[in-house]
Amino acid sequence: MVGPTRFMTLYACFELGIVDALRKEGGLTAAELGAAVGAKPDAVEQLLYLPLKEGFVARDEATGGYTLAALADVAETDLQRVLTFMGMIKTGMLRQLYYLPDSVSTGSVVGLKEFYGFEGTMFEAAAVVPEVRSAWGPLAQNETASVYPWFFRSFDVPDGARVLDVRGGNGLGAIMTCRLKGSPGLRVTTFEQPALEAECLRNFEAHGVAEQCSFVGGDVLQSLPGGFDVVLLKHFVDMYDKDDVLTILKNAHQALEPGGQIVVLAPVYPEDITDPDDLQADFFPAYILGCVVGRGGLQKLSTYRGWLQECGFEVTKVTAKDPADIPADAIINRVVICATKRG
């Protein structure tokens, strides 16, 4: 019951600048902090009770001065990453979650409609609603920076292969495939909704890969172009329900040459859902159903294995990120699943 209040009390201490003020100068009283951040001392004192309780800050009972406690030990880059994520939760989720039951009933993100008059997914809203874009943009950049290098280390692309990047967005996946998996004769095709073609081709041009890259417009639930050696499904199968994922996997199967490889990047639930260290069940259903697409959700690795098998693939390799590389604040636990088209 105190989840929403805990979240906003802590975030408000950052957003109002109380933590920054204490970082600059320890020992400030509620009156001094109030003057520094433009709030009544009483309110500052109230907001700081929870950080005090959690040991994030400390208070000298004699002087009434506050200092950073556990928060003083958090590295700036770690803090900024967490605050970016918290900012997304505040702007992109907190109010929208009110409509979670309605989103589940209708299979659409009712929160986006209520707050922005927007019908569609969060990804689509980010393209046209500045507030949504500003909430999600920094997160998407963090994602790309931290996940893509690891993703591309997790599978091999044969020399001269033809690669299909399914739902490849504005072409970044294709560009990185050329850079990190380049070989003579390599060709990469971005498959995406036709509306993104112009932007995608501009990006290929700007990054000097227009010769190797092409664009095919279409709907992943209808069909994919054929004749490929490698098909990439990066970060989106969890946005579809089971029947749609099976359709996508079958379409990918048809797109591949015999012996071709499918590479799936997706967050997965732990096989033991009661694992207390894994917070994905705490986060993702509400996030995906209530704030992003109104359908879909994570699966367990064993579920994806079964679905791949069912669609004519043999799983050859599963790569999880080195736990040492996953910061303590990370909620998402992604894997890369490589599988080969049978027969």
Next chain:
Amino acid sequence: MVGPTRFMTLYACFELGIVDALRKEGGLTAAELGAAVGAKPDAVEQLLYLPLKEGFVARDEATGGYTLAALADVAETDLQRVLTFMGMIKTGMLRQLYYLPDSVSTGSVVGLKEFYGFEGTMFEAAAVVPEVRSAWGPLAQNETASVYPWFFRSFDVPDGARVLDVRGGNGLGAIMTCRLKGSPGLRVTTFEQPALEAECLRNFEAHGVAEQCSFVGGDVLQSLPGGFDVVLLKHFVDMYDKDDVLTILKNAHQALEPGGQIVVLAPVYPEDITDPDDLQADFFPAYILGCVVGRGGLQKLSTYRGWLQECGFEVTKVTAKDPADIPADAIINRVVICATKRG
């Protein structure tokens, strides 16, 4: 970070009727539950991952059927009380908390303005905004039923005393004083903003206490009428900042005859704010500042003791509720402080 999502995922399972469906019939699959509550099976499965993780429900891996686990052991009255509180948090707080930093900066409840165009406190909004009233009404009734009998057992009213019920709302406190503390010659005055006079007098009439009860309109921060033996401050000092509480206590001091008694009912923070079993620091700052009045907040008992002393009172008795009478889901920890006007 997962506080808001945990809250709404669990609440959505109740609001959509998934828990009710399982209570009626154990062993339903996601497909059967989806049909019963009007949602896609995939979404039901996603929402149930968190209750599975928490052990609230269980799932038979062979049949895919869900049953109530820990939730089966929760008594209906307990569950309804918790759901009433969760409903208030959803409607009265979740979206409004987005504006917590703004509420703190402006000292007003910005969320009420944004969502209802209402300027004022949640109490005032409840009088005119149906959605606010429906969120708060059941909670206020639970409050009255569970707290008032205990409150009135916690202090004595001398026979024939003159009692002032400060900010006495629609007169309920005065009516209960007559009923539970009645004696020949007892007189009770409800002090409240003038707008409530007519409703208050109607209630006195309807409950047959019009002879003993009267109404005085005014502002508690200006002055109180004088000549009383007992002054009641029920459940509102935590809605004021320190300077205002001191003003109210000084006004109460003037309202009392020498040796007269002040009785304060208020929730209090634990003396050790780091007590992990006390969730008030997790809840109240965001609640009071962001959702109710935009100012004020709980204090520790020692703080109220000091303030009463400073305003000319001697604390004579502090009554905490018997822990055995406090349900495990209760966030609020109230005390009754009795103090006598010095010399």
